[in-house]
Amino acid sequence: MKLFQKWQAGLKKTQEGIWGRISQALHSKPKLDEELLEELEEILIQSDIGAANALSLIGEMRGRLPADGDLEEASRRILMERIRQLVGEGETGGGMTVTADPHVILVVGVNGTGKTTSIGKLAYRFGRENRKVLLAAADTFRAAAVEQLGEWAVRAKADLIRQSMGADPASVAHDAVEAAMTRGFNVVLVDTAGRLHSKVNLMEELKKIHRVIGRRMPGAPHEVLLVLDATTGQNGLNQARVFQQAVGVTGIILAKLDGTARGGIVVSIRRELGIPVKWVGLGEGLEDLVPFDPGSYVESIFGNPG
Ligand SMILES: Nc1nc2c(ncn2[C@@H]2O[C@H](COP(=O)(O)OP(=O)(O)OP(=O)(O)O)[C@@H](O)[C@H]2O)c(=O)[nH]1
Numbered sequence: 222m223k224l225f226q227k228w229q230a231g232l233k234k235t236q237e238g239i240w241g242r243i244s245q246a247l248h249s250k251p252k253l254d255e256e257l258l259e260e261l262e263e264i265l266i267q268s269d270i271g272a273a274n275a276l277s278l279i280g281e282m283r284g285r286l287p288a289d290g291d292l293e294e295a296s297r298r299i300l301m302e303r304i305r306q307l308v309g310e311g312e313t314g315g316g317m318t319v320t321a322d323p324h325v326i327l328v329v330g331v332n333g334t335g336k337t338t339s340i341g342k343l344a345y346r347f348g349r350e351n352r353k354v355l356l357a358a359a360d361t362f363r364a365a366a367v368e369q370l371g372e373w374a375v376r377a378k379a380d381l382i383r384q385s386m387g388a389d390p391a392s393v394a395h396d397a398v399e400a401a402m403t404r405g406f407n408v409v410l411v412d413t414a415g416r417l418h419s420k421v422n423l424m425e426e427l428k429k430i431h432r433v434i435g436r437r438m439p440g441a442p443h444e445v446l447l448v449l450d451a452t453t454g455q456n457g458l459n460q461a462r463v464f465q466q467a468v469g470v471t472g473i474i475l476a477k478l479d480g481t482a483r484g485g486i487v488v489s490i491r492r493e494l495g496i497p498v499k500w501v502g503l504g505e506g507l508e509d510l511v512p513f514d515p516g517s518y519v520e521s522i523f524g525n526p527g
Pocket residue numbers: 330331332333334335336337338339360366413414415416448476477478479480501502503504505509
């Protein structure tokens with residue numbers, strides 16, 4: 222499966238991935254004792270898996286690992302099984318189903334997490350499914366933001382709705398939904414500004430955009446996707462809580478997973494926020510966005526046991 226291959230290749234090379242580091246620790250101390258368990262716990266915490274999750278995984282290993290025998294294989298089995306459960310085995314998984322016409326997706330997140338890039342990649346995917354895609358440049362805070370989205374629109378062969386810089390973002394979003402309804406677009410992706418979440422006015426602005434979209438089309442936006450930067454680790458959880466409260470996040474796009482070996486943040490997000498990771502960003506290209514799938518995520522960490 223192509224999913225996560227890029228990330229996996231990076232991890233193999235560096236041996237910095239979660240399993241790479243655990244297996245190194247097991248090799249250097251092949252006897253199960255408290256010192257080894259502590260070291261494993263430390264590695265898990267450093268991988269962004271979250272302290273509570275690390276503790277519960279170690280508890281599981283303490284109870285189930287054999288005193289002697291193949292510690293490495295037994296560890297791998299336990300961790301794979303538990304992490305798969307933690308990220309939501311059996312769930313419908315990532316990606317997206319289009320539930321309305323037009324299907325309106327509001328994309329939010331702090332500065333530089335990868336919102337505009339992810340929108341470009343999503344537009345490309347929807348376009349390949351033969352859907353007519355409209356991008357809304359509701360980040361009117363910076364002139365360059367509109368230009369950047371415009372470039373993605375060209376690359377992804379999508380249409381763009383824009384106003385001048387400094388225009389009311391909610392008005393851009395409104396125009397986009399209006400245009401989609403009257404001109405037969407199937408998907409609307411709304412790009413928003415990402416100034417720091419500590420500024421209350423960003424949250425107020427997003428709430429207004431959300432409200433205005435819903436007023437134009439009842440039930441919209443059908444998705445609110447929060448873009449998190451995988452390299453910022455646990456920080457992302459606090460961001461997610463703020464956005465969740467303001468606009469009700471329905472899914473996460475985890476961007477820049479290719480930029481980190483500490484992929485444990487996926488586990489934290491799932492367990493601590495209860496919000497599904499729907500898409501994963503693995504690079505800067507049009508095709509570098511994959512639907513999240515718990516099974517291949519776990520395999521990319523632990524390698525293929527076959
Ligand atoms: N390696 C890698 N880079 C990414 C990924 N997604 C986005 N980027 C890069 O991250 C940087 C910021 O991306 P943007 O899409 O502009 O982020 P944004 O959230 O729209 O930023 P603002 O509009 O300033 O808030 C760009 O240089 C992107 O190329 C990814 O999945 N992997």
